Amino acid sequence: MSTYILWDIDGTLVCNTPNGGALYLDAIEQVTGTRPTERVSDPHGMTEGQLLAAILEVNGLDGSRLEEVLYQLDVLSREQHERGHVRDACVGVEAAIDAMTNRGWTNALLTGNGPHRARYKLLAAGIDPELFDWDHSYFGHQSPTRHHLTAGARAALDGHDSVIIGDTPNDGLAAHSAGIPFVAVATGIYPADVLETTSALVVVDDMESGLDDVLDAIESATSPGRDDEHPEVSEPQGEAGQLIDGPRERPEVAPGDELLHESQGRVEHPPAP
Numbered sequence: 470m471s472t473y474i475l476w477d478i479d480g481t482l483v484c485n486t487p488n489g490g491a492l493y494l495d496a497i498e499q500v501t502g503t504r505p506t507e508r509v510s511d512p513h514g515m516t517e518g519q520l521l522a523a524i525l526e527v528n529g530l531d532g533s534r535l536e537e538v539l540y541q542l543d544v545l546s547r548e549q550h551e552r553g554h555v556r557d558a559c560v561g562v563e564a565a566i567d568a569m570t571n572r573g574w575t576n577a578l579l580t581g582n583g584p585h586r587a588r589y590k591l592l593a594a595g596i597d598p599e600l601f602d603w604d605h606s607y608f609g610h611q612s613p614t615r616h617h618l619t620a621g622a623r624a625a626l627d628g629h630d631s632v633i634i635g636d637t638p639n640d641g642l643a644a645h646s647a648g649i650p651f652v653a654v655a656t657g658i659y660p661a662d663v664l665e666t667t668s669a670l671v672v673v674d675d676m677e678s679g680l681d682d683v684l685d686a687i688e689s690a691t692s693p694g695r696d697d698e699h700p701e702v703s704e705p706q707g708e709a710g711q712l713i714d715g716p717r718e719r720p721e722v723a724p725g726d727e728l729l730h731e732s733q734g735r736v737e738h739p740p741a742p
């Protein structure tokens with residue numbers, strides 16, 4: 470039995486950006502010919518597919534174009550990466566990832582992003598994508614909600630322990646619905662007192678000041694020390710998901726960092742438009 474630490478990306482590993490979502494608008498405009506003007510009120514915790522579908526809907530655009538928009542989003546993300554796009558890593562995550570590895574746990578991803586976007590975001594924040602097990606990572610870009618994402622991860626990791634680390638109440642709801650223990654970190658837009666209302670084993674301000682508490686909580690929630698107090702599996706409910714993105718340029722990210730196939734633990738570059 471292995472223990473998988475399933476990291477959310479936006480607000481958990483990589484800091485959110487104030488102009489987040491601009492790339493979504495660009496992708497939708499390039500596909501539909503219309504730039505959305507109506508915003509989705511609470512995008513945090515939505516999967517990418519969920520959020521894009523919502524943007525199309527509130528703007529009266531054709532929802533059947535979603536697959537094309539997702540494809541275009543990958544193309545734009547690759548172009549942004551090649552321009553040297555830079556993000557900030559959340560406080561303490563590199564040391565936290567190392568600490569998880571040193572405990573014998575496997576770091577992986579559970580994110581509303583697609584695999585291309587996930588990889589570009591990690592690279593932009595200076596986080597080595599190879600620190601994560603891509604064969605046991607779960608991507609929600611085509612999940613209608615985050616609950617579908619966590620349910621799939623739970624089934625795939627049957628027989629293993631897993632813990633989700635995330636920054637939104639929706640992360641907690643989706644973890645709970647799949648019966649996966651949840652650790653909350655307040656490095657996204659939600660303060661700790663809001664995250665305290667979730668089923669989180671522990672809520673920390675960041676992964677630096679709270680690392681010991683996080684490690685202790687995961688240790689006690691996973692074999693052999695756990696007491697089987699994991700939340701019960703329940704039907705998907707409510708909203709969930711992810712995101713935020715936005716440009717800040719710095720010409721340091723190696724454009725030649727090719728993305729290989731998922732079976733090799735990596736993902737393919739989307740082809741040029």
Ligand SMILES: [Mg+2]
Pocket residue numbers: 477478479480481514635636637657710711712
């Ligand atoms: Mg997040």
